[in-house]
Amino acid sequence: MQKKVDTIIIGAGMSGLAAGIRLSMYNKKVLIIEKHTITGGLNSYYARGKRKFDVGLHALTNFVGPSERGKPFNKLLKQLRIPYEEFKIHPQNYSMIQFPEKSLKFTNEIEYFIEEISRQFPAEIDGFMSLINHIKNFNEVDLSNETVMAKDVVANFIKNKSLIEMIFCPLLIYGSAWENDMDFSQFVIMFKSIFLEGFGRPEGGVRTIIDLLLKRLEVCGGEIQFKSEITRIITNNGKVTAVEINGKDIIECDSILSSMGLPETMSVVDQDLEYSPRVGNLSFTESILITDKKPRDLGIDATIIFYNNRPEYHYLKPQTLFDSESAVVCFPNNFLHDDFDEGVLRVTNIANFDLWNQELLLSRESYQEKKLDVYNQSLAILKKCGMSSEFSVNFKDIFTPTTIKRYTNHFGGTVYGSIDKSRNGSTPISGLYICGTDQGFLGIVGSMLSGISMANLHVLQGSL
Ligand SMILES: Cc1cc2nc3c(=O)[nH]c(=O)nc-3n(C[C@H](O)[C@H](O)[C@H](O)COP(=O)(O)OP(=O)(O)OC[C@H]3O[C@@H](n4cnc5c(N)ncnc54)[C@H](O)[C@@H]3O)c2cc1C
Structure with a gap:
């Protein structure tokens, strides 16, 4: 039967x-x-x-504490009947959005980010406060919300283009299937989850x-x-x-x-x-480095750096194998609890699936060489983020969009799926x-x- x-x-x-x-x-x-x-x-x-x-x-x-009932993380635990303590989650130290002219730090307390913006973009602080208010009152999970482009909405509150690019950078790379912009409901989900709530890491990952x-x-x-x-x-x-x-x-x-x-x-x-x-366009490469020294010993106490070396943030499929002018650099040792014996550094770049796939079809050898380019660029990016080069690499691994395709079956190796x-x-x-x-x-x-x-x-x- x-x-x-x-x-x-x-x-x-x-x-x-x-x-x-x-x-x-x-x-x-x-x-x-x-x-x-x-x-x-x-x-x-x-x-x-x-x-x-x-x-x-x-x-x-x-990231929220156990008493903040009604917030997505606690709702999730309630629905699955998993006690908060069992996640053993620890908050970030702080993160940073690093652009050529300015850098903005943020923590899991929105007041810190507000302070940063009022110091570096004083003319925009009233608009930013109104934007937060608008976001807090918006029901982003209403399934009947119409699609509206987020940059159009945000432009009603903030005029400085550079500040708009800086705010969008972490929200796009951590959750947009669309290039350079996103649906406003998705923007609100990401804004609340990253700026109003924050980052954490469970012990043991x-x-x-x-x-x-x-x-x-x-x-x-x-x-x-x-x-x-x-x-x-x-x-x-x-x-x-x-x-x-x-x-x-x-x-x-x-x-x-x-x-x-x-x-x-x-x-x-x-x-x-x-x-x-x-099929969406966005995929990533990632270099993972295990080092003899921890990031703090090399001058870095940020948990995540959103690095961008251009005036605008190019969140789109690059014309080259990967885009070395922007990256997310993650330092898992720099959460408030560190369960690693060694330093761990992760550098993620936006990448082009089609070009990596061609490379793989061409020859295994040239594919490996190109992976080495990704690794070498990640060392350069770490330096640009202010990290000292006085360390040895005990182990390294690099994955590409074709690895993502192999493990998820997603067409085009997309990370955030279809548009x-x-x-x-x-x-x-x-x-x-x-x-x-x-x-x-x-x-x-x-x-x-x-x-x-x-x-x-x-x-x-x-x-x-
Ligand atoms: C490098 C990287 C860093 C990330 N960092 C973060 C982060 O810091 N924070 C965060 O919140 N998110 C992060 N994400 C995103 C997060 O991992 C994903 O959004 C999330 O895991 C997606 O879960 P899912 O269940 O929707 O899909 P998936 O994880 O894609 O699960 C789909 C499953 O379906 C299986 N499958 C596919 N086709 C078939 C088939 N035909 N038959 C049977 N099984 C099939 C696949 O094998 C897979 O197990 C990151 C992703 C990447 C790649």
Whole structure:
């Protein structure tokens, strides 16, 4: 007899795991289908020798204390029934937006950022305060919000172009599938999660989050099937009936929550549809350096530096393999708790998937050489961020957009998915819903919230 479950969840990344927990809590028979052998998706970890590395965690956004009920992070924990203390989360020291002419620091207290802006852009402080007010009163998660470009809205409050670019820089690189601008609702999500709430890191990094989610999933009775790729979504009269796995096995289901991406999901539906969501353009390279000295011993006490060496911030697919004129530089030792024995430095650049893919097809050797260029540029960027060069590198690893493609299956190696989001999770197929990146809540906290809210909205309706 063919296997049958209530809901199939595609992908054991953050959104899939959170959705799986939520549905199993309400006694739904749920099966998470994961292509790879491990959980976490974009937000995972790997080992090299005795060292373990996080992939997609620089910082957890939305940092708040346990008493701030109603804030996204605490809502998330409440929905998943995970106690705050178990996340063992510690705040950042401070972060910095470094442009050629000016630098702005911010902490998890918005007052610090306000003070910085009033000191460096005194003519703009009233506008900035009005913008904060507007943001605080805006309901960014209302699924019926119309798409409005954020730079147009912000220009009503702030006139200085350079300040606008500086404010947008961290918000774009930490959560926009669109080039150089974003939808205003997404801008508000990012502004609140980074400037009004802030950055934190769990002790033990991403493993702490994944272990907590897996433990909860097990307690609730949810299951994961690894090494299983969804190769077809089977429909009948415009409604899902089953999935095909690895080109052969069939599992029947009433509904599907897919975190594999909107274009990627639609590409495996067994029906011809006049609906082709666009593939996004943004992907990254990242250099990870393990050093004999910690950043503080090398003159850096910032947790994250958003480095940009041009008057404007170019958040777009570069014409070259990667853009060395801007980067996110993360120093995980510089959260208030440091659980590393060595220095850890991570330099992320915006990159061009097509060019890396061509390079890989051309020759493995030249691909490796180009990776070395990324590494050498990351050393130059660290220097430009003010770090002393008096250190030795104990270990280094570099990943490229083709690595991201291999591990996530995202077309074009995109990190933030398609530019066409499905904000309410619906697709033209009844019973097929999108969660995670292409529903539009991005990042670690965002993707978990997406899994929960799509499970609540589309599957648990009536059971809550
Ligand atoms: C370098 C980097 C740094 C980042 N830093 C941060 C950060 O500091 N803070 C932050 O909040 N976010 C960060 N992110 C983003 C964050 O990791 C992602 O937004 C989040 O993990 C997305 O989760 P998801 O569940 O939507 O999707 P994914 O993690 O992409 O999960 C999708 C899963 O589906 C599986 N899958 C795909 N296709 C199939 C198929 N056909 N069949 C079965 N399974 C399939 C994939 O293997 C994957 O496990 C970073 C990302 C990167 C790449």
